[in-house]
Amino acid sequence: xxxxxxxxxxxxxxxxxxxxxxxxxxxxxxxxxxxxxxxxxxxxxxxxxxxxxxxxxxxxxxxxxxxxxxxxxxxxxxxxxxxxxxxxxxxxxxxxxxxxxxxxxxxxxxxxxxxxxxxxxxxxxxxxxxxxxxxxxxxxxxxxxxxxxxxxxxxxxxxxxxxxxxxxxxxxxxxxxxxxxxxxxxxxxxxxxxxxxxxxxxxxxxxxxxxxxxxxxxxxxxxxxxxxxxxxxxxxxxxxxxxxxxxxxxxxxxxxxxxxxxxxxxxxxxxxxxxxxxxxxxxxxxxxxxxxxxxxxxxxxxxxxxxxxxxxxxxxxxxxxxxxxxxxxxxxxxxxxxxxxxxxxxxxxxxxxxxxxxxxxxxxxxxxxxxxxxxxxxxxxxxxxxxxxxxxxxxxxxxxxxxxxxxxxxxxxxxxxxxxxxxxxxxxxxxxxxxxxxxxxxxxxxxxxxxxxxxxxxxxxxxxxxxxxxxxxxxxxxxxxxxxxxxxxxxxxxxxxxxxxxxxxxxxxxxxxxxxxxxxxxxxxxxxxxxxxxxxxxxxxxxxxxxxxxxxxxxxxxxxxxxxxxxxxxxxxxxxxxxxxxxxxxxx
Ligand code: PEP
Ligand code: MG
Numbered sequence: 014x015x016x017x018x019x020x021x022x023x024x025x026x027x028x029x030x031x032x033x034x035x036x037x038x039x040x041x042x043x044x045x046x047x048x049x050x051x052x053x054x055x056x057x058x059x060x061x062x063x064x065x066x067x068x069x070x071x072x073x074x075x076x077x078x079x080x081x082x083x084x085x086x087x088x089x090x091x092x093x094x095x096x097x098x099x100x101x102x103x104x105x106x107x108x109x110x111x112x113x114x115x116x117x118x119x120x121x122x123x124x125x126x127x128x129x130x131x132x133x134x135x136x137x138x139x140x141x142x143x144x145x146x147x148x149x150x151x152x153x154x155x156x157x158x159x160x161x162x163x164x165x166x167x168x169x170x171x172x173x174x175x176x177x178x179x180x181x182x183x184x185x186x187x188x189x190x191x192x193x194x195x196x197x198x199x200x201x202x203x204x205x206x207x208x209x210x211x212x213x214x215x216x217x218x219x220x221x222x223x224x225x226x227x228x229x230x231x232x233x234x235x236x237x238x239x240x241x242x243x244x245x246x247x248x249x250x251x252x253x254x255x256x257x258x259x260x261x262x263x264x265x266x267x268x269x270x271x272x273x274x275x276x277x278x279x280x281x282x283x284x285x286x287x288x289x290x291x292x293x294x295x296x297x298x299x300x301x302x303x304x305x306x307x308x309x310x311x312x313x314x315x316x317x318x319x320x321x322x323x324x325x326x327x328x329x330x331x332x333x334x335x336x337x338x339x340x341x342x343x344x345x346x347x348x349x350x351x352x353x354x355x356x357x358x359x360x361x362x363x364x365x366x367x368x369x370x371x372x373x374x375x376x377x378x379x380x381x382x383x384x385x386x387x388x389x390x391x392x393x394x395x396x397x398x399x400x401x402x403x404x405x406x407x408x409x410x411x412x413x414x415x416x417x418x419x420x421x422x423x424x425x426x427x428x429x430x431x432x433x434x435x436x437x438x439x440x441x442x443x444x445x446x447x448x449x450x451x452x453x454x455x456x457x458x459x460x461x462x463x464x465x466x467x468x469x470x471x472x473x474x475x476x477x478x479x480x481x482x483x484x485x486x487x488x489x490x491x492x493x494x495x496x497x498x499x500x501x502x503x504x505x506x507x508x509x510x511x512x513x514x515x516x517x518x519x520x521x522x523x524x525x526x527x528x529x530x531x532x533x534x535x536x537x538x539x540x541x542x543x544x545x546x547x548x549x550x551x552x553x554x555x556x557x558x559x560x561x562x563x564x565x566x567x568x569x570x571x572x573x574x575x576x577x578x579x580x581x582x583x584x585x586x587x588x589x590x591x592x593x594x595x596x597x598x599x600x601x
Pocket of ligand 1 (some may be wrong): 212314316355461481482483484485486532533534
């Protein structure tokens with residue numbers, strides 16, 4: 014093949030490192046299905062594709078139905094039965110095939126129109142029956158569309174090696190399935206610096222650039238791609254000279270990371286001997302060995318919602334108990350902070366109604382502003398049975414290690430009190446049943462909403478520990494969406510307001526003699542770490558992969574220098590001034 018022209022695109026740097034590989038356009042779950050016109054010759058092939066998808070969808074439903082017959086109430090069995098009948102209806106069988114023949118549109122296109130037709134016909138009618146029918150048709154269509162996706166066989170976890178994934182947007186459940194040995198880089202149109210997908214990409218060490226025109230990339234003849242995640246550059250069809258330059262850069266990065274890693278068993282301490290404890294943020298329970306190898310003092314934040322982001326149902330109490338118990342044992346005495354499900358916001362999942370027919374997310378509906386909506390502890394308090402199952406599992410597992418409970422997105426002291434009451438009730442119940450738990454299980458609050466930062470003195474008095482989540486705190490304090498590339502220039506992790514709030518939280522925690530840990534992405538940024546130490550943070554939690562870099566940075570500073578740096582920083586009132594001050598003062 015002739016050498017295609019080198020093209021350089023600039024985007025938003027999200028995850029550092031160099032990725033070199035073959036481009037793959039990945040159709041995400043939420044992306045619109047491709048709607049194309051087919052030729053007459055392709056009709057039969059399209060019909061076969063449709064029949065296969067319909068068949069797979071029927072099998073899904075039959076499986077679900079037989080599971081529900083054993084466990085679920087009759088209502089859910091009935092709904093599944095209706096969906097199965099719909100799939101046998103001539104509207105879905107010969108009707109769709111006829112439409113393919115007549116309109117020469119692909120199946121995705123036909124289903125999009127069908128859904129629209131139904132919505133227009135019935136949505137204006139307020140009758141609950143008709144609303145339900147629209148839901149049914151959407152549900153059935155989505156299931157079929159899911160089996161139609163052209164890249165369906167190509168799951169994120171099964172990419173060919175050296176893949177450069179090009180997609181509109183990454184969602185956390187897909188990103189978490191990607192393997193760093195197969196995926197060389199991500200390039201997306203949407204996505205912000207501290208979106209959950211970005212956090213996962215960094216934790217896995219997969220370079221990532223967002224805010225790139227994917228539609229433009231689709232028009233180019235792509236042979237190979239280089240992604241420079243540190244500079245936010247995507248190079249399409251690199252010349253030999255460019256390729257050589259980046260291969261060397263990549264080698265250099267790998268070597269310096271290896272060197273840092275070889276020192277990760279050392280303590281996180283400043284030159285003058287102040288210890289800063291480094292814990293790990295964890296999404297996948299299987300990675301406990303890695304965090305121990307990388308020198309973590311324990312798990313500072315287990316994002317427990319990842320247990321079900323890529324499945325269709327909440328894990329049961331027993332499933333959770335087994336997982337938490339295994340984790341606690343594997344940590345051999347090191348603490349395990351389990352954050353209760355932080356679901357909602359950018360982590361909405363496509364859950365099926367549970368055995369009692371409760372459609373958790375369906376009942377919340379499409380929120381105009383999900384980050385300010387029914388997320389995290391708000392969601393769990395709305396469905397206390399889910400919270401109770403999780404807390405029971407945690408309490409039962411607490412007999413096997415040092416487990417702490419962390420509540421996400423606390424915006425009022427009342428939420429902490431409600432959780433404590435529920436814990437006390439469960440503990441009493443377990444005791445009555447002679448089920449062992451730890452005598453004391455510390456309960457902490459995430460400080461990631463302005464109200465909790467402002468009220469940190471009251472929270473510090475009643476909580477056993479505080480955990481500052483800067484990813485959300487920055488988003489909510491500065492009103493800058495963490496997932497939106499167009500607000501990335503407003504999302505200042507070191508905004509003066511953030512530094513003041515961190516100082517306040519540390520002061521309140523110290524006054525109440527409660528530990529405070531910082532677990533947002535800023536904890537892994539070598540240019541911010543010294544200032545955080547200077548503000549009094551003595552515990553960080555970062556992705557296991559970042560621990561060597563964090564320790565290396567801490568070991569280059571004296572506590573007095575860090576305090577002076579923080580004092581100087583607090584004198585700056587504008588974000589830009591502060592940025593310039595830090596750039597000049599933190600280089601080592
Ligand atoms: C945070 O908000 O800083 C945090 C650690 O939680 P998450 O990134 O999971 O929202
Ligand atoms: Mg958060």
